[in-house]
Amino acid sequence: MKLWKGRFAKASTSSADEFNASIGFDQRLYQEDITGSIAHAKMLGKQGILTKEEADHIVEGLQSIYDDLDAGKLSIPNDYEDIHKLEKFNKGKNVAEQEIARELLNETVTYAESAVCRHRLLLHYFGEEYHKESCGSCDNCRFPKEKFDGKEDLKLVLEAVEDTKQLYKTKHIAELLAGKLTGDIKTAKQENNEFFGAGDEHNEKYWTAVIRQALVNKLLSKDIENYGILKMTKEGRNFIKKPYTIMLVKDHDYENPDDEDPDALAMSGGKDGGADKTLFALLKDLRKTIAKQNGLPPFVIFQDPSLEDMAIQYPITKEEMTQIAGVGSGKAEKFGEPFIKLIKEYVEENDITRPNDMVVKSVINNSALKIGIIQNIDKKIPLEDIAYGKGLDFDELLTEIESIVSSGTHLDINYYIENNVDIYHQEDILEYFKDAETDDIQTALRELGEDEYEEEDVRLMRIKFLSDVGN
Numbered sequence: 001m002k003l004w005k006g007r008f009a010k011a012s013t014s015s016a017d018e019f020n021a022s023i024g025f026d027q028r029l030y031q032e033d034i035t036g037s038i039a040h041a042k043m044l045g046k047q048g049i050l051t052k053e054e055a056d057h058i059v060e061g062l063q064s065i066y067d068d069l070d071a072g073k074l075s076i077p078n079d080y081e082d083i084h085k086l087e088k089f090n091k092g093k094n095v096a097e098q099e100i101a102r103e104l105l106n107e108t109v110t111y112a113e114s115a116v117c118r119h120r121l122l123l124h125y126f127g128e129e130y131h132k133e134s135c136g137s138c139d140n141c142r143f144p145k146e147k148f149d150g151k152e153d154l155k156l157v158l159e160a161v162e163d164t165k166q167l168y169k170t171k172h173i174a175e176l177l178a179g180k181l182t183g184d185i186k187t188a189k190q191e192n193n194e195f196f197g198a199g200d201e202h203n204e205k206y207w208t209a210v211i212r213q214a215l216v217n218k219l220l221s222k223d224i225e226n227y228g229i230l231k232m233t234k235e236g237r238n239f240i241k242k243p244y245t246i247m248l249v250k251d252h253d254y255e256n257p258d259d260e261d262p263d264a265l266a267m268s269g270g271k272d273g274g275a276d277k278t279l280f281a282l283l284k285d286l287r288k289t290i291a292k293q294n295g296l297p298p299f300v301i302f303q304d305p306s307l308e309d310m311a312i313q314y315p316i317t318k319e320e321m322t323q324i325a326g327v328g329s330g331k332a333e334k335f336g337e338p339f340i341k342l343i344k345e346y347v348e349e350n351d352i353t354r355p356n357d358m359v360v361k362s363v364i365n366n367s368a369l370k371i372g373i374i375q376n377i378d379k380k381i382p383l384e385d386i387a388y389g390k391g392l393d394f395d396e397l398l399t400e401i402e403s404i405v406s407s408g409t410h411l412d413i414n415y416y417i418e419n420n421v422d423i424y425h426q427e428d429i430l431e432y433f434k435d436a437e438t439d440d441i442q443t444a445l446r447e448l449g450e451d452e453y454e455e456e457d458v459r460l461m462r463i464k465f466l467s468d469v470g471n
Contacts, residue, residue: 038059038063042055042059114209114212115144115145115249116140116212116213116216116249117130117133117134117135117140117141118135118138118139118140118141119135119137119138120135120216121216124215124216140249144249145249146249147247147248147249148247148248148249149245149246149247149248150210150213150246150247150248151243151244151245151246152243153199153207153210153248154210154213154214154217154219154239154246154248155239155240155243156177156195156198156199157173157177157207157210157211157214157220158214158219158220158232158239158240159195159240160173160176160177160198161173161220161230161231161232161236162237162240163193163194163195164176164190164193164195166229166230166231166232167229168188168229168230169228169229169230170208170211170212170228170230171204172184172185172188172393173207173211173230174204174205174207174208174211176190176193176195176196177195177197177198177199177200177204177207178197178199178200178202178203178204178207179196179197179198179199179200180204181454181456182394182395182455182456183383183384183387183393183394183395183397183398183456184393184395186384186394187384187388187393187394209248210248211230213246213248213249214236217235217246218233218236219233219235219236219239220232220233221233275309275312276311276312276314276352277311278346279310279311279343279346280307280308280311282342282346283302283307283310283311283339283342283343284298284307286338286339286342287302287307287339290335290338296469296470297433297434297435297436297437297439297469298437298438299436299438299439299466300466300469300470301335301470302326302327302331302335302339303326303406303439304438304440305325305326306324306326306327306406309324309325309326310324310339310343313354314343314346314347314352314354315340315343316340316343316344316347316354317340318332318336318337318340321336321340325403326403326406326407327406327407328407328409329408330407330408330409331406331407334408369390369400370400370403370404372390373386373390373397373401373404374404374409374411376389377401377411377412377413378412380415380416382416383397383398383413394456398456398459398460398463401413401463402459402462402463405463405466405467405470406466408470409467411463412467413464413467414464416460417461420457420460421457421460422457425452425453425457425461426461428448428453429448429453429457429458429461429462429465430461430464430465432444432447432448433461433462433465439462441455441458441459441462444458444462445458
């Protein structure tokens, strides 16, 4: 489902050729698009396809862009707040809905991070072509990054897609080429594939950018019916047979800005996920106090994403607390009371207008999935087999297990850990988490040594630690 249905969906009134005739930025046409998008989002809210909060959030964001245009300002948002908020809204949906929503959010992030002409990207998304190399109007065309010949990298991407039978999405192919040994790679038994690590001089973010530009150049297409699986095109097959020069540009990296990318540095912003920063700080202080009283690491009480969600939703009852990401009835009963009291006092003292209706989790399908996972783990079924049986990739399964454990349910995955994680690594990782201030995986990898420890091993041991100590 595509939400943005403006001029691009009305070929009879405004075609790609008409748009291509303009080399500048046409504010009137863009504002027409935004007006149409606002109306469409409101309609989806009324039909129940989006929740009221999702629809309101989209309308609010679009209206803000419209107002910026009116005031002569047009810029990309200065951080990832909206993305983080929408990711939190998606957590209560069933797996299929989460997958579609994640793909749409990825499209949004890709558009923001891309260094390709924005007019060209927009028209490509809506199935049309922009024939000029530069529109001369968007930020990427006015302040272009250095280009490089991407012939060899594009050929490598296309060959990898073809070799893996056109069965995978962008993320998987990017990780395969970067040599990142994820659960999905292991499940597909691709550790020894000739393309695993074939482009390990670059990370998966780089290969994601190359794949995006292969799509824009029609060398690849996405199978929308299958959540964005990459497919070869006729042009792509011809390119493999007879490669030719295509100039590529490196994407902006707004999450990891450096001195060489001032645009990224200016736009990186904070990573508080849109939470009330003052309340978030108060909640962290309270968590630290309670953790000290109980002799536990702070993240065992509530993890940071749970505190962030509290600082967005402002729960003031136990029932509302159980709607917070990563908080089940057990955690709410065990640790919730002082947090609820603090939030209630904060809301009253600062005259906070809370969301009219807290987001209610779609628990029917999600609960069935979680119960199935718990039952399979109790039967000591290998995690790869559980993922396959539930239609998940390995990363998604770990995310579900993390959610189950962080909500207060005890799970015993020792049977899997003993066969898949080095015994000495097990000891080192557990020792790390016993003294750690945060359970952040990237922080753990930096402390432990990224070259020696696999991300999935650390995630598995974090699950064991939280389950054994906190539940």
